Amino acid sequence: MSNQTFLVGTGIDSIYACSLTSTGQIELLNETKCGKASTWLLPRDDLLYIVNEQDDKIETFTIDDRNQGKLTLKNTISSKGDTPCALDFDPSGKWLAVANYGDKGASNFTFFPLNDCKQPEEKGAQTNTVEGSGPHPTRQQHSYCHHALFHQGYLYVVDLGTDTISVYHFNDTNGEVKLINNQIKTEAGAGPRHIIFHPTKPLAFVCNELNSTTNVYRVDSSSGELEYIQTIKTRRQDDENDSSKENYPAELQFTPDEKYLLVSNRGDENLVIFNLNENNEKEILSVKEHLDCHGSFTRYFTFDPTGKFLLIANQKSNNLVCFSYNRDNGTYTFISQLDNIQSPQHMIFLNK
Template sequence: MDSSNGAGRAFIGSFTSAGGRGITVAAVDQETGALTVLGATDSVPDPSYLVLGRGGGPGGAVLYAVSETEPGAAAALDVTQDVPRPIGALQPVDGDGPTHLTLAGGRLLTANYGSGSVTVLPVSADGSLGAADSVLQHEGSGPDATRQEGPHAHQVLPDPSGNWVLSVDLGTDSVRICALDAETGAPRPHGETALRPGTGPRHLAFHPDGAHAYVLNELEPTVTVCRWDAAAGVLEAVGETPVLPAEATGDGAAASYPSEAVVSHDGRFLWAANRGHDSISVLGLDATGEKASLVTTVSCGGHWPRDLALDPTGRRLYAANERSGNVAWFAVDPETGIPVQEGSLEAPAASCVIFA
């Protein structure tokens, strides 16, 4: 996955319905972090979230994308070249508006926001996707009649042990824990952790110690600190911390909707992207991983940061700014955790960025 000049690769998802290129492949300069577009494809409608896997033989690389449509779908693409090439057909996820996906247990799972469900699709040896063979329907609602009238699964991801799959549901103010059936791949419900009503949990990020997790809430700009017991498959909320200063959330302040949380490789910092406030929050984490404190916020380098990603080295953050149509990159001060913007790439309707 390296280009001829030694640069790494990044993949940018975007909303084709809002003028985005679809999936963009970019070279990443290892010294400066700068992105340079290599190619793009619009073969997948609204590929708002991406995950990288392997397949198609030795050295093959496969990119998986949701198609955030109604009804929703998922796609597999060969990204060994500069222009992604579809592998097989789009596969329906038997749900609406998939917003996230992950690989677990040799299968692809999607979180379907519109229908409040998680879908499991088989992955073939060549990386292509088969028809959905399992759908787990969430149930419940929350106090916000507009946003929480029913379940809205926003993220699905495996825990660091690989034994559990967690799905974060904005509509039910909860995180569900499931095991995957070894034979069928079906998610087997194990437990559900209720969070404070009305917070609207969106995304979860694990601490590198594997024993703590941080749930970023969309409907209230806070992060919920949790203990994670991988042996028992139990998530326990132990605290909640604002991700914005008081003056940004008081009367007269513009509404803000946090979107993504990222934890530093050394476990000392947590960063959160905030749409509306158009910022990146820097939170310090104590040695136990159970106390988070807001240090500062900096500009996201654009408008409406839908996604935030750390590069493989852990030295730079990248913000996918949907409404300003760009991906901005930042050098992270290793002592303070504060990001400093270094550059930006035009990327219309950008929704996520991931790295090879």
């Protein structure tokens, strides 16, 4: 296996290009300057789309060299909201969706039409809001749109501020949306952050940032609607009982063999690894173990395209960590660590 190149989005004005060797060593290749806080990266063909979370912008780069991760800035537009935090393409590939969290201003989800050069344009953009609030005194005064994701022709919008998941029809002709029935409500004060869909089963999973839980839903493929099945805690009991600790789940992903679901615990500094129980319709998830992240405030993690390695980005300790993954028994072995990567918050491989 040759070296693999990946990019690291950050909380500063840089994108790092790194190399993952065949033995799991992480090496820094170069650094590209960008707007403030490139906390979400989305590649498509030879283009890279990123949010500038602190500038309320979306930037488009060309990927000039995939082996070295070299980039050139081509376009910058307003995100049409405050604190953009997630990007996705609609199924037609004609629109770019952004979730604007709204940390200090307007929260919404907006669609930008792509021009002939596949760059998003502000003209013709369609902006939508989620109404409501939640019980948390400082994190739920209003809508905080955290994730907008297309799945099987439907749009799912996860809103931390209103404790809701909204399912929409999307019109790729004009960029307009229509809500399907009622919003799905999580537990009050849960603070849903991200949603993920199982690759082969009609199941959806949502990690909740404010109460450290994960929800499981059954997906109706004919309507896109979600049926609630289960809620499970992400924390160990000892951590939950420690009043000095605060915890905020951030990301969730499946292992490459689809046997386990992982959720990052920012604060407890670990990944909770859930078993996926195929034969238990009411308890889809059960806790297998908690994996020490070798750092602080894990914002994001991902597996390499070969499925052999797990990479973890620790935001506050400024380091990347690599574990090997053993598919035979579902275990992890610490391999390497790269320090002095400032505020790492997202990662994408260029050879996926």
